[in-house]
Amino acid sequence: xxxxxxxxxxxxxxxxxxxxxxxxxxxxxxxxxxxxxxxxxxxxxxxxxxxxxxxxxxxxxxxxxxxxxxxxxxxxxxxxxxxxxxxxxxxxxxxxxxxxxxxxxxxxxxxxxxxxxxxxxxxxxxxxxxxxxxxxxxxxxxxxxxxxxxxxxxxxxxxxxxxxxxxxxxxxxxxxxxxxxxxxxxxxxxxxxxxxxxxxxxxxxxxxxxxxxxxxxxxxxxxxxxxxxxxxxxxxxxxxxxx
Amino acid sequence: xxxxxxxxxxxxxxxxxxxxxxxxxxxxxxxxxxxxxxxxxxxxxxxxxxxxxxxxxxxxxxxxxxxxxxxxxxxxxxxxxxxxxxxxxxxxxxxxxxxxxxxxxxxxxxxxxxxxxxxxxxxxxxxxxxxxxxxxxxxxxxxxxxxxxxxxxxxxxxxxxxxxxxxxxxxxxxxxxxxxxxxxxxxxxxxxxxxxxxxxxxxxxxxxxxxxxxxxxxxxxxxxxxxxxxxxxxxxxxxxxxx
DNA sequence: CAAAACTGTGTCCGTTGGATACAGAGTACT
DNA sequence: AGTACTCTGTATCCAACGGACACAGTTTTG
Numbered sequence: 334x335x336x337x338x339x340x341x342x343x344x345x346x347x348x349x350x351x352x353x354x355x356x357x358x359x360x361x362x363x364x365x366x367x368x369x370x371x372x373x374x375x376x377x378x379x380x381x382x383x384x385x386x387x388x389x390x391x392x393x394x395x396x397x398x399x400x401x402x403x404x405x406x407x408x409x410x411x412x413x414x415x416x417x418x419x420x421x422x423x424x425x426x427x428x429x430x431x432x433x434x435x436x437x438x439x440x441x442x443x444x445x446x447x448x449x450x451x452x453x454x455x456x457x458x459x460x461x462x463x464x465x466x467x468x469x470x471x472x473x474x475x476x477x478x479x480x481x482x483x484x485x486x487x488x489x490x491x492x493x494x495x496x497x498x499x500x501x502x503x504x505x506x507x508x509x510x511x512x513x514x515x516x517x518x519x520x521x522x523x524x525x526x527x528x529x530x531x532x533x534x535x536x537x538x539x540x541x542x543x544x545x546x547x548x549x550x551x552x553x554x555x556x557x558x559x560x561x562x563x564x565x566x567x568x569x570x571x572x573x574x575x576x
Numbered sequence: 577x578x579x580x581x582x583x584x585x586x587x588x589x590x591x592x593x594x595x596x597x598x599x600x601x602x603x604x605x606x607x608x609x610x611x612x613x614x615x616x617x618x619x620x621x622x623x624x625x626x627x628x629x630x631x632x633x634x635x636x637x638x639x640x641x642x643x644x645x646x647x648x649x650x651x652x653x654x655x656x657x658x659x660x661x662x663x664x665x666x667x668x669x670x671x672x673x674x675x676x677x678x679x680x681x682x683x684x685x686x687x688x689x690x691x692x693x694x695x696x697x698x699x700x701x702x703x704x705x706x707x708x709x710x711x712x713x714x715x716x717x718x719x720x721x722x723x724x725x726x727x728x729x730x731x732x733x734x735x736x737x738x739x740x741x742x743x744x745x746x747x748x749x750x751x752x753x754x755x756x757x758x759x760x761x762x763x764x765x766x767x768x769x770x771x772x773x774x775x776x777x778x779x780x781x782x783x784x785x786x787x788x789x790x791x792x793x794x795x796x797x798x799x800x801x802x803x804x805x806x807x808x809x810x811x812x813x814x815x816x817x818x819x
Numbered sequence: 820c821a822a823a824a825c826t827g828t829g830t831c832c833g834t835t836g837g838a839t840a841c842a843g844a845g846t847a848c849t
Numbered sequence: 850a851g852t853a854c855t856c857t858g859t860a861t862c863c864a865a866c867g868g869a870c871a872c873a874g875t876t877t878t879g
Contacts, residue, residue, distance in 0.1 A: 349771070360825065360826095360876085360877080361825060361877050362823090362824050362826055362874095362875065362876060362877075363824095363825065363826050363827085363874080363875040363876050363877090364826085364875090365825090365826070366826080389865085389866070389867090390867070391865085391866080391867095399828090400827065401866095401868095402828065402829080402869095402870095403826080403827050405867095405868075406825085406826065406827075410867075410868075411866095411867065411868090458701060458704045458705065461700050461701045461704070461750055461754075462697075462700070462701065462750070462754055463755070464754070465771075466771065471771065471782065472778075472779075474779075474782055475779045475782045478781035478782055478784075479781040481781075482781055487788050487789075488784060488785035488786065488788025488789040489785075489788065489789035489797070490801065491781075491785045492785050492786075492798075493797070493798045496748075496751060496798060496802070497802040497806075499747075500743055500744055500746070500747030500748075500802075501740065501743055501744075503743070503747065504740075504742070504743030504746065505739075505743075507704055507705070508739060510705070510706075511704075511706040511707070512706070525709075528592070528596070528708075529714075535715075535718075536714060536715075536717075536718045537718075538721035538724075538725055538734075539717055541721075541725075541731060542721050542731035542732075542734045542735050543731065543735075544731065545730050545731025545732065546730075546732035546735055554732070554736070555736045558733065558736040558740075559743075561809070562737075562740060562809030562810055562812075562813065563740075563805055563806060563809055565808070565809035565812050565813075566804070566805030566809035566812075567805055569808050569812065570805065570808075603846080603856070603857095604845075604847075604854070604856060605844070605845060605846075605854090605856025605857055606843080606844040606845050606846090606855095606856065606858085607844090608856090608857070608858095609857080609858080632834085632835070632836090633835080633837090634834090634835080634836095643858065643859055643860080644836090644837095645837085645838095645858075645859065645860080646857080646858050646859075648836095648838090649856085649857065653836075653837075654835095654836065
C-alpha cells in the first residue's frame with residue numbers, strides 16, 4: 334500500500350537523473366573521493382563473486398576504503414546502486430559485425446547479450462520487474478531495431494522480435510548459470526536425474542528425453558537451437574511479407 | 577565462500593524432502609495446527625499482494641494466527657518457503673486440449689504457463705538461479721515433452737523447445753507485469769517515451785519503432801507474435817526432418 | 820578572510836531472518 | 850491406567866542489514 338505512494342515517482346526521478354544526467358559543473362565543497370562508475374564497478378565485483386545476496390553497502394564501502402554512509406552521498410539507496418551496476422555491467426552495445434544481414438546482426442546481438450548475462454549472473458535477478466532503463470540498455474535495444482530496419486516489419490513487430498531474442502538470451506544464460514552452481518559433476522545429476530530416480534512411471538517422456546539428450550552433447554547447443562528456431566520463424570515472416 | 581560449503585547440500589536434501597516426500601505416518605506429539613499447503617497458500621496471498629519484498633515470516637505467521645517461530649517447525653527457512661510457494665502456485669499441469677497436434681498442445685501449454693506467471697508475478701524473480709524443482713514443475717515439463725513425442729525430434733531438441741517456450745512465456749509475463757505497475761497512463765510513457773524525449777538523435781530506430789507501434793495495438797500481441805515465430809521455426813525443423 | 824556548501828564519519832534505530840531454551844500436549848509402552 | 854517420551858508452539862535473544870541524522874572537516878566563492 335505504501336509502495337505505490339508519491340515517494341515512488343520521486344525515486345524514479347532521482348534514478349533517472351542518476352542514470353542519464355552527466356555529472357554537473359563546478360562544485361563548492363571538497364573534491365569527492367569516489368565516482369559513480371568506480372562505485373558501480375566495486376559493486377559489480379562483489380556481486381560477480383557472491384551474488385546479489387553478498388552485495389552489501391558495508392562490503393562495497395570496505396572495498397572502496399570508505400564508510401558505509403559515504404556511499405549514500407552518491408547513491409540514494411541500494412536499489413539505485415543495483416540499477417547503476419546493471420547499466421555499467423551491460424556496457425555499451427558492441428558494434429555490429431561488418432557485412433552481415435539482419436539475421437547475422439541479430440544472431441551476434443543475442444550472443445553478445447548472452448555473454449553479458451553469463452559474466453554477471455546477478456543481473457538476471459536484478460532485471461526483473463519494472464525499472465528505469467539506462468542509456469546503455471536503450472542503446473542495445475536501438476541496435477537490435479536498427480538491424481531490422483528495411484525488412485518490411487513494422488515497429489511493433491520489430492520490438493517484439495527484440496524482446497523475443499532478449500528473452501531467449503536471458504533465459505539461456507539463466508539456465509546455464511543454474512547448472513554450474515555446485516560441483517560440475519552433480520550439475521544435471523542433482524538437477525534432474527536424481528529426482529527422477531524411482532519415479533520413472535510418472536515422467537516417461539522426461540526420462541526418455543533426458544536419456545536421449547545425455548548421449549548427444551545437447552546442453553551446450555540450447556542457445557544455438559533456440560536462436561535458429563526464432564530466426565527461422567522471423568525469416569519466414571519477412572519472406573511472407575515480401576513475396 | 578561459505579555459500580558453497582557442505583551446508584548447501586544438506587539444504588538441498590531437506591528441500592527435496594520438503595517438496596517430494598509425502599507426510600509420513602503416525603506422530604507422537606500433539607497434532608500440528610498447520611499444514612504445508614496452508615502455509616504456502618498464506619505466503620502466496622501475501623506475495624501476490626505485496627511482492628516478494630512484502631513476504632515476511634512475521635506476516636505469514638500473523639495471517640495464520642501463529643507466532644513467527646512456529647513456521648520454522650514446518651519450513652527450514654524463508655528460501656524453502658518460497659520454493660514451496662512456487663510449487664503450489666504453479667499447480668498441477670492442466671490437461672492437454674483434446675484433438676490438438678503438437679503445435680496446438682504447445683501453444684496452449686505456453687499460454688497456460690504465461691497465465692500462471694501473470695497471476696503470481698513474484699514467481700518471476702523467485703525462479704531464477706539454481707533450485708530444486710518440485711513435482712508440479714516437473715509435471716509441466718513432462719507435458720511439454722509428451723506433446724513433442726512422435727515428431728521425430730530427439731530428446732535434446734525436445735528439451736530445447738520446452739526451454740524456449742518456457743522462457744518466452746516467462747519473459748512476456750515479466751514484461752507485461754513490469755508495464756502495469758504505477759498508473760496505467762504512465763506505463764509506457766514513463767517507460768520509454770519520457771526517456772527518449774530530447775534525445776531523438778541517439779535512438780532513431782527506437783523512436784521510429786515506438787511511434788509505429790503506438791498506432792497499432794502491438795503491446796497485447798507480443799505473446800502471440802513470439803509464440804508464432806517460435807512454433808513456425810519448430811515446425812520448419814520438424815518438416816525438414818520428415819521430408 | 821569569512822561564509823557557504825559539500826564531503827566523509829560516527830552513532831543510532833527499525834526490521835528482518837534465524838538460533839535457542841522452555842512449557843504444554845498428546846501418544847506409546849509397561 | 851499411569852508414566853515417560855516426543856513433538857508442538859512460544860518467548861526471548863542475537864547478528865546483520867538498510868537507512869536517518871547530526872557533526873566535523875575541507876574547499877570554493879564572495
